[in-house]
Amino acid sequence: xxxxxxxxxxxxxxxxxxxxxxSLTMAADGKVYRxxxxxxxxxxxxxxxxxxxxxxxxxxxxxxxxxxxxIDSANKHKAPFGVFDMVRSGQYDLGHSASYYxxxxxxxxxxxxxxxxxxxxxxxYGWFYYxxxxxxxxxxxxxxxxxxxxxxxTGNQMGGWFQKEINSVDDLKGLKMRIPGFAGEVLAKLxxxxxxxxxxxxxxxxxxxxxxxLEWVGPSLDLRMGFHKIAPYYYTGWHEPATELQFLVNQxxxxxxxxxxxxxxxxxxxxxxxxxxxxxxxxxxxxxxKMKSEFPNxxxxxxxxxxxxxxxxxxxxxxxxxxxxxxxxxxxxDSQQSYMKKARVWTNISDRAYLDSVDAxxx
Amino acid sequence: xxxxxxxxxxxxxxxxxxxxxxSLTMAADGKVYRxxxxxxxxxxxxxxxxxxxxxxxxxxxxxxxxxxxxIDSANKHKAPFGVFDMVRSGQYDLGHSASYYxxxxxxxxxxxxxxxxxxxxxxxYGWFYYxxxxxxxxxxxxxxxxxxxxxxxTGNQMGGWFQKEINSVDDLKGLKMRIPGFAGEVLAKLxxxxxxxxxxxxxxxxxxxxxxxLEWVGPSLDLRMGFHKIAPYYYTGWHEPATELQFLVNQxxxxxxxxxxxxxxxxxxxxxxxxxxxxxxxxxxxxxxKMKSEFPNxxxxxxxxxxxxxxxxxxxxxxxxxxxxxxxxxxxxDSQQSYMKKARVWTNISDRAYLDSVDAxxx
Numbered sequence: 001x002x003x004x005x006x007x008x009x010x011x012x013x014x015x016x017x018x019x020x021x022x023s024l025t026m027a028a029d030g031k032v033y034r035x036x037x038x039x040x041x042x043x044x045x046x047x048x049x050x051x052x053x054x055x056x057x058x059x060x061x062x063x064x065x066x067x068x069x070x071i072d073s074a075n076k077h078k079a080p081f082g083v084f085d086m087v088r089s090g091q092y093d094l095g096h097s098a099s100y101y102x103x104x105x106x107x108x109x110x111x112x113x114x115x116x117x118x119x120x121x122x123x124x125y126g127w128f129y130y131x132x133x134x135x136x137x138x139x140x141x142x143x144x145x146x147x148x149x150x151x152x153x154t155g156n157q158m159g160g161w162f163q164k165e166i167n168s169v170d171d172l173k174g175l176k177m178r179i180p181g182f183a184g185e186v187l188a189k190l191x192x193x194x195x196x197x198x199x200x201x202x203x204x205x206x207x208x209x210x211x212x213x214l215e216w217v218g219p220s221l222d223l224r225m226g227f228h229k230i231a232p233y234y235y236t237g238w239h240e241p242a243t244e245l246q247f248l249v250n251q252x253x254x255x256x257x258x259x260x261x262x263x264x265x266x267x268x269x270x271x272x273x274x275x276x277x278x279x280x281x282x283x284x285x286x287x288x289x290k291m292k293s294e295f296p297n298x299x300x301x302x303x304x305x306x307x308x309x310x311x312x313x314x315x316x317x318x319x320x321x322x323x324x325x326x327x328x329x330x331x332x333x334d335s336q337q338s339y340m341k342k343a344r345v346w347t348n349i350s351d352r353a354y355l356d357s358v359d360a361x362x363x
Numbered sequence: 364x365x366x367x368x369x370x371x372x373x374x375x376x377x378x379x380x381x382x383x384x385x386s387l388t389m390a391a392d393g394k395v396y397r398x399x400x401x402x403x404x405x406x407x408x409x410x411x412x413x414x415x416x417x418x419x420x421x422x423x424x425x426x427x428x429x430x431x432x433x434i435d436s437a438n439k440h441k442a443p444f445g446v447f448d449m450v451r452s453g454q455y456d457l458g459h460s461a462s463y464y465x466x467x468x469x470x471x472x473x474x475x476x477x478x479x480x481x482x483x484x485x486x487x488y489g490w491f492y493y494x495x496x497x498x499x500x501x502x503x504x505x506x507x508x509x510x511x512x513x514x515x516x517t518g519n520q521m522g523g524w525f526q527k528e529i530n531s532v533d534d535l536k537g538l539k540m541r542i543p544g545f546a547g548e549v550l551a552k553l554x555x556x557x558x559x560x561x562x563x564x565x566x567x568x569x570x571x572x573x574x575x576x577l578e579w580v581g582p583s584l585d586l587r588m589g590f591h592k593i594a595p596y597y598y599t600g601w602h603e604p605a606t607e608l609q610f611l612v613n614q615x616x617x618x619x620x621x622x623x624x625x626x627x628x629x630x631x632x633x634x635x636x637x638x639x640x641x642x643x644x645x646x647x648x649x650x651x652x653k654m655k656s657e658f659p660n661x662x663x664x665x666x667x668x669x670x671x672x673x674x675x676x677x678x679x680x681x682x683x684x685x686x687x688x689x690x691x692x693x694x695x696x697d698s699q700q701s702y703m704k705k706a707r708v709w710t711n712i713s714d715r716a717y718l719d720s721v722d723a724x725x726x
Contacts, residue, residue, distance in 0.1 A: 117724075130641065131645065156714050158713070237713065238720060258427075260426070267421055267634055271630055275492070281486070282492075285709040308721075309724050312724045348718070348722070349663050350519035350521070350600065351519050352715065353663075354601065355710065357599065360668050
């Protein structure tokens with residue numbers, strides 16, 4: 001059977017040899033490209049874990065099976081925050097994680113996830129793809145033999161679940177809150193006590209008031225954590241306006257891939273990132289409706305203006321410190337701030353003005 | 364030379380026959396797929412025309428040249444609003460246009476572009492991909508042997524350029540405005556005189572006050588039209604909150620394509636659509652900054668609340684009429700309205716609350 005098939009193929013190929021030469025060459029060098037990806041999430045973690053799976057499925061289907069990506073979850077490789085190192089060393093070819101997880105090791109990776117008081121999702125994608133973001137990301141990552149691309153956006157994250165209201169800057173003093181990263185540093189400047197607690201212990205910590213507050217993501221992923229059952233106040237966001245996950249690629253591996261395989265991989269990464277943004281938007285809308293209907297007493301609050309002002313000022317001070325320490329940090333921060341300034345004027349006269357007008361009419 | 368190559372290939376293929384069978388089969392049936400696309404835009408029309416070109420480039424590169432898409436612009440095929448018919452008949456395999464252009468022929472196509480007082484871009488993508496929109500689009504298009512997919516979003520469109528301020532519903536009476544489609548019908552209900560004028564004559568018509576106002580897109584495409592040089596008021600949007608263009612596909616042609624080619628085409632369409640949304644956002648931000656710096660006296664205005672209320676009411680009446688006329692129209696409108704209601708609650712506590720908080724701090 002197999003021999004017969006080959007004979008037939010040669011016959012066909014001989015007839016249309018000119019148009020087939022390149023395809024046959026491709027098929028001949030076209031061994032299956034097996035790539036290994038490490039993700040920072042445990043098996044079946046929703047949304048965050050859907051993005052790399054969608055990416056792998058698209059790449060496999062578009063390449064007609066020539067690309068096979070195996071994904072190892074954190075419960076397998078045991079190093080959720082070690083994805084940077086594992087892709088750098090070549091232990092894995094690809095990674096799916098969040099750039100700010102390794103800011104302790106490479107501080108300038110921080111800026112590619114999200115920044116307090118920073119850009120919204122369309123603004124940030126605009127900056128990354130059309131405003132110089134990709135080139136700056138290359139400056140940070142290429143020296144480690146890595147490339148980094150957007151890996152999926154959560155959209156605007158909520159400010160978190162609070163056991164008590166925040167009415168003044170004084171209420172932040174001594175506040176024990178699970179809030180990692182740059183935002184934690186901002187709150188620390190104002191006297192809060194940011195802590196980090198493993199995700200499996202968060203519910204109990206908030207319930208027993210070991211902590212006064214925590215931020216996780218937003219309704220899309222908060223629902224399954226159950227925080228809405230034990231905390232009365234849900235604050236709107238300021239600290240992660242558009243959290244973007246990242247795909248990491250080992251450059252040595254990349255250089256050995258043919259052009260069509262590279263374009264397929266880049267396209268699959270870019271599309272699954274955008275899709276995760278829309279999926280997050282959808283799940284947030286659905287899950288917030290569920291939370292609110294089961295627990296109608298949840299109160300959505302925004303921090304009062306003087307609290308926001310204090311956090312804004314502390315954030316600016318931190319940005320100034322980072323800029324003074326490192327010229328590349330300054331370059332990235334300046335690029336983001338000047339892009340955001342321009343883009344925000346547009347956001348305000350387009351989507352925001354529209355939402356304001358409609359809201360006024362409907363009330 | 365060619366024969367030698369084939370002999371070598373057979374040798375290689377015989378060795379690894381099991382892994383190569385599918386690739387060789389693909390290569391053997393893998394003639395080049397030549398597809399013809401008609402777009403509604405003239406050659407080199409920016410942004411709208413970039414999306415199908417980006418789509419064609421991605422498809423060609425990912426397929427290693429097995430997909431070749433030729434694009435005919437409107438100045439070639441002479442039927443900018445005939446794309447629906449030309450793809451339906453098979454004269455073209457693919458189209459790039461806007462669904463509301465053929466609402467006169469197939470009224471229910473209207474709903475897939477944008478609706479006055481409708482969804483913002485992330486809300487609308489959420490509805491389309493996760494909230495039932497694609498299935499409803501199939502219901503409308505499949506009976507004509509067509510499929511339709513998102514083809515690029517302009518983001519929120521501005522309400523238009525006005526020679527005089529609109530301070531009350533009375534100011535709409537007799538207002539001569541270039542505003543096509545459903546929004547034109549809304550304004551007509553309030554006594555305005557919506558007109559349509561070929562794009563090449565718009566500048567002169569507005570300058571000579573043959574019309575009092577016009578809407579085009581937003582800064583991304585308005586800048587090159589020059590309206591900001593001759594009209595003092597730029598109103599914020601209400602009538603096209605997230606205009607989505609469409610790719611059209613002839614189903615007979617589609618059924619003859621192999622799976623990998625289909626996945627490549629679908630992925631290239633979906634990605635170039637998202638990209639156009641971000642490109643539009645970026646160009647709007649850039650171009651608005653340019654307009655405002657060259658013509659600092661441009662006044663951005665929002666329609667007063669009673670004008671918005673009257674338009675909102677007229678819009679609801681029109682939606683009720685459409686729903687009463689056609690069960691499928693009702694199904695689509697109900698689906699959009701109920702999705703929007705849920706998604707808007709989320710938009711308001713996420714992006715909108717964030718923008719409000721930051722704006723208060725910065726002022």
